[in-house]
Amino acid sequence: MRKAIILFLFFTLISFGTREIFAQSATSSGQAIKDRVLEKIEDVKNSPKAYVGTITDKSQNTLQLKTAKGEIKLISIDLAATTFVKVGTKTVVAKFDDVAIGDFIIAMGFKNGNDILNAKRVLITPAPEAPKRKIVGGSVVSIVNKKVTIESEGVSYELKFPKKWQGPEIKELTQGDKIVVVGEIEGSILTLRSIFKI
Numbered sequence: 001m002r003k004a005i006i007l008f009l010f011f012t013l014i015s016f017g018t019r020e021i022f023a024q025s026a027t028s029s030g031q032a033i034k035d036r037v038l039e040k041i042e043d044v045k046n047s048p049k050a051y052v053g054t055i056t057d058k059s060q061n062t063l064q065l066k067t068a069k070g071e072i073k074l075i076s077i078d079l080a081a082t083t084f085v086k087v088g089t090k091t092v093v094a095k096f097d098d099v100a101i102g103d104f105i106i107a108m109g110f111k112n113g114n115d116i117l118n119a120k121r122v123l124i125t126p127a128p129e130a131p132k133r134k135i136v137g138g139s140v141v142s143i144v145n146k147k148v149t150i151e152s153e154g155v156s157y158e159l160k161f162p163k164k165w166q167g168p169e170i171k172e173l174t175q176g177d178k179i180v181v182v183g184e185i186e187g188s189i190l191t192l193r194s195i196f197k198i
Helices: 002-045
Strands: 049-058 062-066 072-077 083-086 092-094 104-111 117-125 133-144 147-152 155-160 178-186 189-197
Touching (some): 062 104, 133 189
Parallel strands (some): 083 117, 155 189
Antiparallel strands (some): 062 072, 083 092
């Protein structure tokens, strides 16, 4: 009986000892994972970002802008550490005072935890123009000499053929053909890039 009690105590001590060892190794590997996650978070926080949009508000050391998606973004300005550049026909060094509500800017810097960009460089630039390229699907309504008119959803477009385009020649089109046209639109005139017969 005494042997059984000694064996029981021996195995009990061994099992508690191994539990403590396993608990320590799990904690140390968990700490390593936690350290790697924190390192990744710091890398993301320290990677440069840019906010692009139109200024909607300006205060002593902040700018608020609206992006093309309609999001409102905040930019923190450190007058001693932020450079301003006005881009146009000539690129010139600017100041914070040169920035006005309605200007289109590209602000570059680092985001903080509140999603505020700490700007290092701000470009004041003209807003990009909306693309004129359009895709129109419709039917050929008329072909007179080199003038082709198509109709799409009740709207008529005159096709302007450049020297080069992709797709069928004018003589290969007939009235009533269903086509898709890719081109640049100006009013009701569509300058072709390519035509696809359906």
